[in-house]
Amino acid sequence: AQFPDTGGPYKLRTTGPPVWTVSVKKFNVTMLDASLFYPCNWNGKGKCKVELWKDQPHVYGMHAWTMSWYKKDAGKGQK
Numbered sequence: 001a002q003f004p005d006t007g008g009p010y011k012l013r014t015t016g017p018p019v020w021t022v023s024v025k026k027f028n029v030t031m032l033d034a035s036l037f038y039p040c041n042w043n044g045k046g047k048c049k050v051e052l053w054k055d056q057p058h059v060y061g062m063h064a065w066t067m068s069w070y071k072k073d074a075g076k077g078q079k
Contacts, residue, residue: 016069037061 013019023029039059040047053059 035059038063 024031036058037060039053039056039062042065045065048062048065050062053062
């Protein structure tokens, strides 16, 4: 399968969700509940503040939803 390059610092073909989807299907992977890493949803980014979640025992990491992989003008001029 081909996946678009976002033009950012990460290549979705080798590091993004498509790779994880294939890996989970191919290998015996234990899936943890998303709330352990995503205590706040992408559409509630205002709640994604470390100070609100740092003392919660059920949160092991936190997605900051900063889109560091995305470059706004990626794909311009491509057909």
